[in-house]
Amino acid sequence: QVQLQESGPGLVKPSQTLSLTCRVFGGSITTNYFYWSWIRQPPGKDLEWIGAISYSGSTYYSPSLKSRTVISRDTSRNQITLQLSSVTPEDAAVYYCAGKNDPLGRLGVRDYAYWGQGTQVTVDS
DSSP: EEEEEEOOOOOOOOOOOEEEEEEEEEEHHHHEEEEEEEEEEOOSSOEEEEEEETTSSSSOOOOOGGGGGEEEEEEETTTEOOOOOSSGGGGOOOEEEEEEEOOOOOSSSOOOOEOOOOEEEOOOO
């Protein structure tokens, strides 16, 4: 059974870079056709897809966040990392990592078989 575990600071100051890590247990992040996404949910709002990294290491980003986002992976540690720069209070949310096997490579917020528990991020000086 694949399990995901997010970690990172719960509080980030405005203009700083948010860094979160998602460790994957019970399966390899390089397994064919697996996509690993970062998704967030601000208070009172819908889920928002931030971006993803594929089993082969290709990256995909939401156009609205692309200029501030870097998603990377460490295959030796079987983990995915999110970096979001120049954060503002509007970036405060619960951040999730999620994974799915999709040969068609469909991304977004739907149809993920595996989710982390989520980590709350607050942006405040």
